[in-house]
Amino acid sequence: MNTPFTNQQKPTLVNVIAWMTLASGIVNLFWGFGLSLTVLLSIVGIICIPLTILPTVLGIFEVIYAAKLLSSPPQAVLPSTNLAVLEIVCILAGNIFSVVVGILALVFYNDLTVRDYFARLNGTPAPLMPTPTPEPTLTSTMVEESIAGEESPSSDEETPKG
Numbered sequence: 001m002n003t004p005f006t007n008q009q010k011p012t013l014v015n016v017i018a019w020m021t022l023a024s025g026i027v028n029l030f031w032g033f034g035l036s037l038t039v040l041l042s043i044v045g046i047i048c049i050p051l052t053i054l055p056t057v058l059g060i061f062e063v064i065y066a067a068k069l070l071s072s073p074p075q076a077v078l079p080s081t082n083l084a085v086l087e088i089v090c091i092l093a094g095n096i097f098s099v100v101v102g103i104l105a106l107v108f109y110n111d112l113t114v115r116d117y118f119a120r121l122n123g124t125p126a127p128l129m130p131t132p133t134p135e136p137t138l139t140s141t142m143v144e145e146s147i148a149g150e151e152s153p154s155s156d157e158e159t160p161k162g
Contacts, residue, residue, distance in 0.1 A: 010074065011113045017105055018069035021080075024087055024101040025062030031095050032056030055093050058086050076122050079109040 032055035039045030039052050065083055068075045087102030108114055 011117050013108045013111050013114050014069065014117055017108050017114070018066050020101045020104060021062050021069070021083065022066035024098050025059045025066060027097050028055040028059030028062060028087075028090065028095065030059075031090075031093065031098075032059060035093060051092055054086070055090055055095055055098070058083070058090065058098075062087075074121055077118075078122065079114070079118050081106060081109055084109065 032052055035052040035055065036049065039048055062083060065077070065080050068077045084102045084105040087098045087105065090098040090102070
């Protein structure tokens with residue numbers, strides 16, 4: 001790991017992502033355990049048990065990922081958009097908090113400072129800024145084609161019906 005990078009401070013949004021992911025992981029653990037116990041009490045609920053496993057397993061992965069983000073010195077991790085998408089999928093289990101965290105995490109992962117932080121952390125080149133496309137210039141053939149397209153033969157004129 002590069003020693004100069006370990007002395008630099010994390011961007012605020014990376015800390016926000018880490019704390020949101022940790023909170024969502026804890027909520028998902030409790031939500032999954034509570035939902036699983038509730039579902040097991042009914043016969044129809046036993047069929048729905050796979051939907052209750054998602055928050056529990058996701059909660060474990062979220063806590064591990066948040067611990068990696070919060071560690072000092074920072075560990076080389078990639079932005080986990082998969083976790084954010086699975087947080088959004090937790091709407092199937094009725095967990096609205098996790099959905100909000102997932103949407104915010106996806107928005108924050110697209111921030112330029114966050115992308116740059118993860119790129120430097122992993123030793124990959126920084127993301128390129130989009131370059132504006134130049135305006136097309138008119139050439140003589142384009143002008144001739146546009147003039148030829150405007151001209152219409154005189155036989156297309158309307159004839160009176162009567």
